[in-house]
Amino acid sequence: MGPVQIPDKNPWWAKSVFYQVYPRSFADSNADGVGDLDGVTAHLDYLRRLGVDGIWLNPVTVSPMADHGYDVSDPRDIDPLFGDLAAMDRLVTAAHERGIKVTMDLVPNHTSSAHPWFVEALAAAPASPARQRYIFRDGRGPGGQLPPNNWVSVFGGPAWTRVTDSGGSARLDEGETELGPPHQPDGPGQWYLHLFDVSQPDLNWDNPEVMADFEKTLRFWLDRGVDGFRIDVSHGMAKPPGLPDMPVTDLKLLAHRDDDPRFNQPGVHAIHRAIRAVFDDYPGAVSVGEVWVHDNALFAEYLRPDELHLAFNFRLLQADFDAADIRDAIDNSLTAVSSVGASATWALENHDVERAVTRYGDGPVGLARARAMALVLLALPGTVFVYNGQELGLPNVELPDSALQDPVWERSGHTERGRDGCRVPMPWSGSSPAFGFSERTDTWLPMPPQWAPLTVEAQLADADSTLGLYQRAIALRRTHLGFDSRIEWRPAADGVLMFSCGGLVCALNTGDRPVALPKGRLILGSAPAADGLLPPNAAAWLV
Numbered sequence: 001m002g003p004v005q006i007p008d009k010n011p012w013w014a015k016s017v018f019y020q021v022y023p024r025s026f027a028d029s030n031a032d033g034v035g036d037l038d039g040v041t042a043h044l045d046y047l048r049r050l051g052v053d054g055i056w057l058n059p060v061t062v063s064p065m066a067d068h069g070y071d072v073s074d075p076r077d078i079d080p081l082f083g084d085l086a087a088m089d090r091l092v093t094a095a096h097e098r099g100i101k102v103t104m105d106l107v108p109n110h111t112s113s114a115h116p117w118f119v120e121a122l123a124a125a126p127a128s129p130a131r132q133r134y135i136f137r138d139g140r141g142p143g144g145q146l147p148p149n150n151w152v153s154v155f156g157g158p159a160w161t162r163v164t165d166s167g168g169s170a171r172l173d174e175g176e177t178e179l180g181p182p183h184q185p186d187g188p189g190q191w192y193l194h195l196f197d198v199s200q201p202d203l204n205w206d207n208p209e210v211m212a213d214f215e216k217t218l219r220f221w222l223d224r225g226v227d228g229f230r231i232d233v234s235h236g237m238a239k240p241p242g243l244p245d246m247p248v249t250d251l252k253l254l255a256h257r258d259d260d261p262r263f264n265q266p267g268v269h270a271i272h273r274a275i276r277a278v279f280d281d282y283p284g285a286v287s288v289g290e291v292w293v294h295d296n297a298l299f300a301e302y303l304r305p306d307e308l309h310l311a312f313n314f315r316l317l318q319a320d321f322d323a324a325d326i327r328d329a330i331d332n333s334l335t336a337v338s339s340v341g342a343s344a345t346w347a348l349e350n351h352d353v354e355r356a357v358t359r360y361g362d363g364p365v366g367l368a369r370a371r372a373m374a375l376v377l378l379a380l381p382g383t384v385f386v387y388n389g390q391e392l393g394l395p396n397v398e399l400p401d402s403a404l405q406d407p408v409w410e411r412s413g414h415t416e417r418g419r420d421g422c423r424v425p426m427p428w429s430g431s432s433p434a435f436g437f438s439e440r441t442d443t444w445l446p447m448p449p450q451w452a453p454l455t456v457e458a459q460l461a462d463a464d465s466t467l468g469l470y471q472r473a474i475a476l477r478r479t480h481l482g483f484d485s486r487i488e489w490r491p492a493a494d495g496v497l498m499f500s501c502g503g504l505v506c507a508l509n510t511g512d513r514p515v516a517l518p519k520g521r522l523i524l525g526s527a528p529a530a531d532g533l534l535p536p537n538a539a540a541w542l543v
Helices: 037-042 044-050 085-097 116-123 208-223 268-279 296-301 323-338 363-378 407-411 449-454 456-460 466-480
Strands: 017-021 054-057 074-078 101-106 160-162 164-166 169-171 191-193 228-231 286-290 310-312 345-347 383-387 487-489 496-501 504-509 522-525 538-542
Touching (some): 037 044, 037 085, 044 466, 074 085, 085 101, 208 268, 268 286, 296 323, 363 466, 363 504, 449 456, 466 504, 466 522
Parallel strands (some): 017 054, 054 101, 228 286, 286 310, 345 383
Antiparallel strands (some): 164 169, 487 496, 496 504, 522 538
16 A cells, blocks of 8 residues: 555645636637637736636647537647647646646546547447447337437437448448537437537446546646646536436426436446546646536535545526525535535636626626626635636627537527627737737637727726726735635625625625625725715625
8 A cells, every 4th residue: 555645634726716718718829810828828927917826728638629629539639729738838837937727627528529439439340349438329119210218418409329330330420420410320220329419429437448548638637737627527427227218308407406317326426536546646636526416415425535626516606696595505505515524616607608797687787796796706715716708897798690609509409599608709908809819800709899998908907997806806815715714694684695704704785775884994895885885786895
């Protein structure tokens, strides 16, 4: 046996502020209209000035980009769209020189259909070792014409695609790698599972080759100095024996159910223990799971001492701008981690959801509420994630149909617009698109001309800007919140939320009339608080 690892009681990530970088939308260094790794490196001083402790990079590994990088064909190399391994090394080195950690996105549930393993599987016979790396099954009904079960894709449509077997080889019917509901071929053939797009076949984690390859990927990047990973669909991977039918197939009805057989199977925890064993060879490395599990006890299982370090809890992000709803979300999130002694995580935005300004009402009201919620977010104990552009108060963008690129748009038959509206590139400077993001005006998603007042340049020149608010709040958080900070709720009127954490008191007014601030010295407000009154749609910090 090796030496016993003594857990760090105060790990660096336990109260950190992470900045989520959506690389294709952050900064373009080579004038192709798409952001890249050297663009991130060029703006690290901005992130240092903002005060963040670490960055989380959305996927930058090799991919056909059917799902913007979450369809990975080579997990141990950088896609040319974003640069190369040398660019990644430059970013890690430059970030570390500035005291900023770097974490990457990894996708263990599935690969791209262009991955060499899947290409080999299509060319192999049923039940061959190549096919056993994925989830291939015979169909149901006469001639196997029906899918193996009733599972649906998260992106809409069936979760199974049929391949045509012929003489020990197989092929996808022409056009099936395109986005949209696939055309199923006639004749004999197996079906493969894809819980997401047709181009994202699910891996078979019962096959030890899959974990062995994932371990190679983990060690490849950790050995290059990466500080950890956000693990996509961490509640996936394990599939139930026999692949039973879903109780319901309406995706909206499934949103708050934990009996969905596609996810959260008991076997997933053995997978996370195996992953954690690799992390334990790299002291200080952090794993952050995307865990869409509603029940708190089930959620906590992912954060046991030998599994994930952190797991995203989306309750606060999903809460309405309502004091009672926000308090319930905070209590729920803290309860979810308390039984296993883990750190809570907090976020108001990410690359998959409508931006907070729009979600809270849009326009001046939505911005005021988003600024107020920024102070709630940054007063909470644990780990905070800020999505690029959130600190600028960017709203969602209503894009023309012709600009939409999210696979959700195609898979839903053009009934769901998808997530492109929250992925529009960052405005850095100037008075017209592309606002310093790129030398090209035709960026990968179009930028609205009315964003001129929202650029980083404009907001750095305005002490009362949303960017200025985030800068001051992150700095004060570092001063006033310790590792052992706890929430203490204070009595408050209807529509008002009030709590203390560490050395801070946070007050939020979600009502429609001003309320008196609590006793203490006002050190930060999302809006002016005249005569000791906190206006509606505002928050304040006091000490």
